Amino acid sequence: MPELPEVEVVKLFLEDKLLHQTITKLNILTPKSFIGDPKNIINNKIVKFTRIGKQLSIYLSNGKILLVHLKMTGQLILMPPLSRGGPEGGGVMLGHPTKFEKYPNKSTRLIFYFSPLSSKRGTKGEILYFNDQRKFGWIKVLTQDELVEAQKNLGRDIFDRQFSPEYLYRQLQKTVRPIKLALLDQHLFAGIGNIYANDALFLAGIHPQLHSNKITLKQAKLIHKSLLGIMRQSVLAGGSTAKDNKYVRPDGTFGKNQFSFRVYQRVGDPCLKCSTPIKRLKLGGRGTFFCPKCQKLPVK
Numbered sequence: 001m002p003e004l005p006e007v008e009v010v011k012l013f014l015e016d017k018l019l020h021q022t023i024t025k026l027n028i029l030t031p032k033s034f035i036g037d038p039k040n041i042i043n044n045k046i047v048k049f050t051r052i053g054k055q056l057s058i059y060l061s062n063g064k065i066l067l068v069h070l071k072m073t074g075q076l077i078l079m080p081p082l083s084r085g086g087p088e089g090g091g092v093m094l095g096h097p098t099k100f101e102k103y104p105n106k107s108t109r110l111i112f113y114f115s116p117l118s119s120k121r122g123t124k125g126e127i128l129y130f131n132d133q134r135k136f137g138w139i140k141v142l143t144q145d146e147l148v149e150a151q152k153n154l155g156r157d158i159f160d161r162q163f164s165p166e167y168l169y170r171q172l173q174k175t176v177r178p179i180k181l182a183l184l185d186q187h188l189f190a191g192i193g194n195i196y197a198n199d200a201l202f203l204a205g206i207h208p209q210l211h212s213n214k215i216t217l218k219q220a221k222l223i224h225k226s227l228l229g230i231m232r233q234s235v236l237a238g239g240s241t242a243k244d245n246k247y248v249r250p251d252g253t254f255g256k257n258q259f260s261f262r263v264y265q266r267v268g269d270p271c272l273k274c275s276t277p278i279k280r281l282k283l284g285g286r287g288t289f290f291c292p293k294c295q296k297l298p299v300k
Contacts, residue, residue, distance in 0.1 A: 002070050002095050004158055004191030005234035007054050010076065010094045014058075015049040017078060017126070018114065022046075023060075024125065025113035033109035033132060036141025040064050052157045053190030057147065065147050067140045068130075070095045074137030077103050077129040081116060098133065107131040110139060155189040158231055163189070169220035172212040179215060180208035181284045183223075192227065196234070198264040198289045200226040207297040208281075208288045214298075233260060263289040 002010070022045045026038045041060060048059035058066040070076075075095035091103065104111060110130035130139060142150060155171060156163040171188045172179065182188060183197040192200075201208050203226035206219055215223075237260070262272060267280040271291040281288050 002054065002074075003193030003195060004051075004054060005196075005231050006095070007051055007056055007070070007191075008159075008235050011049050011051045011056055013092070013094065014056075014076070014078070018046050018128070019049065020045060020047070021126070022115040023112055024115050027111040027113075028109075029104070029111070030109035030132075030135060032135060033130065033137065034139055034141075038141075040141050041066065052151055052160075053154055053186055054193075055151070055154075063143065065142045065144065067142050067147060067150065069137055069139075071132070071134070071136035071138075072096075073098070073107075073133040075131045077131060079103060079127040079129065081124045081126060096131070096133070098131075100131075103127075103129050103131075105131070107133045109135070109137075153187050155185075155187055157190045158192060158227055163224075165217070165221040165224040168224050169215065169217050172215045172220060175212045177212055178209045178283055179206060179212045179223075180286075180288055182212040184284070184286070191231075194286050195261070195264050196227060196230055199230050199262040202263045202289075202291060202295060203230070205294055207295045208283060208290050209297055230260075263291060265289065 022043060023041050024043065026034075026041065028034045028038065040062070041064060044060040044062045044064065046058055047061050050057045050059070054069065056068040058068065060066070068076075073096045075093060075098070077091050077093050079091040093099065098107070100107065108129050109132050112128040112130070114125040114127070116125040130137070140150070156167055168189070172182055174188070175182050175185075177185075180197055180201060183192045183200070184194065198208070200223055204219060204222035206215070206223065263278050265287075266278045267289060268277050270276065271278060271294060274291065274293050276291055276293040278289055279292050281290075
């Protein structure tokens, strides 16, 4: 699943390519993937892009908003005018890394058409495909009030100015769950995923099983600094990929942040600080990586 840095990269790319363009047509191939009346978006111009956590909001000229959540296997394919075939033929893949030989294909759920930039006869506009193998992702048409309601239970976005060490500390005091699981709770913090929770805890020297309400303000400050640091680094690197090296950046190349992983997916490899082999355990069904020496669990 794309995490906050990956969705931020998607937002920045689409903002550069589609801002002020008009949606002229929408083909809905899988009804459950589009929630709302398509008439509310046709012939409306995109005026703004925003993001909170892993959700992307696309604002239209009539006041409506397209809320996009890629979930596990969602991807957006932007096909420039006159391009042919898939990403190798000029298209750009954003989100889940699965490549296809042609678009649309069996995983295509929605197709957005845009007005051409040129007024010349026969000129075509860009096409945006929404692909989703598992059909968990969706795009919803909302009003501003509905968007606020839909996101009211999300915690502060990690890049929000109000996401402070003190806010992080207060949120952690609300639960006795292991700190790793608390960081992944989108109701507490919007945008932290498995990759960044693992590495941030390593940098802060905190064991992933430590109860959240046992975290001190000093430790919260370390986690805060680590989270912001690695997420900003990931955005600059174009996002993260797992060991399969398949996360695709907006320019069609692979994200490079995986080469900066501290503990994530490095089980058995030497710790970058002390050379102790990295260990793995499962918390909440998610793989959790840590250094048993640098991240000791306090004795009760």
